[in-house]
Amino acid sequence: MTQTYPIQTLNAISPVGLQRLDRDVFDLGTDIAEPRGILLRSADLHSAPIPDSLYAVARAGAGTNNIPVDDLGARGIPVFNTPGANANAVKELVIAGMLLAARNLYHAADYTRGLVADQALSGGDLDKQVEAGKKQFAGYELPGKTLGVIGLGAIGVLVANAAQSLGLKVLGYDPAITVERAWQLSPNVEQVTSVEELFARSNMITLHVPLIEATKGLVDADRIASMAPGGVVLNFARGGVVDEQAVIEALDSGHLHAYVNDFPSEAGSVHPKVIALPHLGASTGEAEDNCAVMAADQLSDYLLNGNIRNSVNFPEVVMARTPGTTRLGIFNENKPNMIGQITAALAEAGLNVAEFTNKSKGEVAYTLVDVEGEVQDELKDSILAIDGVIRARKIG
Template sequence: MSRRYRLPAGRADVDGDETMTTRVPAVSKVQAVVMYPPAMEESDLYELHRRFPGVQFHNIGYFEPHGLRDAKAKGRVTEEVLATAPPLTEQERETIADAELLMALDLPHGIREWAPRLRWVQAIGAGIGQLEPAKLKAEGIALTNAAGVASTPIAEFVIGRLLEVWKDIRVLERQQRSHIWEMHQGLLVKGKTMGIVGLGAIGRDVARRARAFEMTILANRRSAQPGDTDPDADELFGPEGLDEMLSRSDAVVLCAPHTPETIDLFDAQRLRRLKPGAVLVNVGRGSMIDEAALVSSLESGHLGAAVLDVTREEPLPADSPLWDAPNMYLSPHCSTASEGYNEALMELFCDNLERFLAEEPLRNVVDPDRGY
């Protein structure tokens, strides 16, 4: 993985100058701490300092274990779990306490109390539950996520998995291992219908790639009203049209974020609404699916296959029924790609930093009331 971020050029001002020099106060530097990536090269920090001369950057790696991150996201933090947090030196705590902005995957416990100058947190991913957005909002701290940064590799992953299912690649692999030369053909993708739940950055990129295979695209979006259209969908449905969309789709791709409304959205009743033989793909959040009902649907043959890159509990326990469910395609939350991620993330961060310094609206601001 390349660790060179190739910082993007600044947004041009009216006079054509692409630097931020004229926008940054010269008297007192803004303090910024980059907590992720954990270790940046000196040349990368130098480029940030050069690009934003009015900002003092610090790199303090902070990466919590999965159990602590998951407990924070689910509101189940205990003293025992907190004890697993990586330690910070006194100097590191003082540097973070003086920061006005942070870029981070995780935040140290209680940071809102001991970092009184903090005004903005740039998350490095789309998921922000572990950052406790409601509590940040209550302290007047802006939170922006990295929605869209990983949409391209995730969309590629979705299409790759669907081709694996419809072209029956597993059978061909078994035949190769057994030295069997026997004709086995898959299905035609052209003309199939894809239903997308959540037409955000990921859903939109999935739709565009599916269209290259001449598929019909149906999309569901929470804010859609009757009669609304979208350039990336042949038909657009609001919440009331979800079941109709499911009944017409050969593949249903879940790209929606975790919200109170999406928890168990696909329970046993809704799974029965899917077209017989359909493929269900989840690259959104594991909480969207009732996993026991999903296994039953696969065992009954109603559902043709399931592609899960996310599960309710991660890591997935070794005794989970999901492992051995028929026509199950599991992966350990890895549908994104490290290649190009840091570059895209830094591009977003630099754009938002320009906006922050110029007191302009930030991109990807999280609304805790919506959950994303």
């Protein structure tokens, strides 16, 4: 009989993604009491009880602030996200934000709407009023300006390349840029060696970094002050990476021209120089489909094969299945002699290793091993008894 995996779906997950999960293998539902997997978007898991049955969590999106990543990692539960799946959608919104700010389009549209409403009441000459008032919204063109891109991941690289093609000089900063992203980055994008240099040389700043301790308040008063007058800050990353009070003070003084962001706040959204959007970064049908497909595929591959792709709390570990073998997945602390103890337990059980891979990430590691023969419960118990093993499961 084929083993089935109950998957709890939270939020509205794109049907395109859900279709990737074979209903003969996966039971999907919103009220599953003992799920093997959780598939979600923005649902908050921080206060939710985590059942012992849970093997993995997959988020159809990039950010994982709504998930207790460290707590789940300590229990051997990988958390998957979908970096790059919504990259084009966010890139387009960033470019739109640049144009909104440079040409004052947001406030100009509000002005026009007000004129039309006034004309309906007063019977005024709309054409004359438009011509008389448009000067206050005169903006500037993008070519010749400098855009600083902080974070050169999937989104940052797309933004940098698109901005460069629009005629901007583009500076990029990311000390952890991957080889893959470096190959994708336009050779005309200049990579700088510090955030301070990027601020000092940029007319516009766009952020594409996660919200972690190191990035909280990344845009602060000192860095804003180093920008040339009339600068623009674009934040489509996370609200907390910007010191909003410092931004508002710079807007009030005229040092900043505009702040465009996707994270409305009571203080910032009413400011006349702030353009606050209702978290639209990934709000396209295409992005939702892409994120759901990627999350579903990663969850399925982990549950069926033990492979880990795009986990935020465990290393990338992918190994092809060896025909005629049984697979084990083992989470353990990253410390000496763990592999030796695991292989010793396999040898004691009389099992020959066909394939074996182990990778670490920080303080944790993950092992996939294909063995020739049937794995008994006693072997799993002996592996779990090893000091430092977090979790072990027989796969498939």
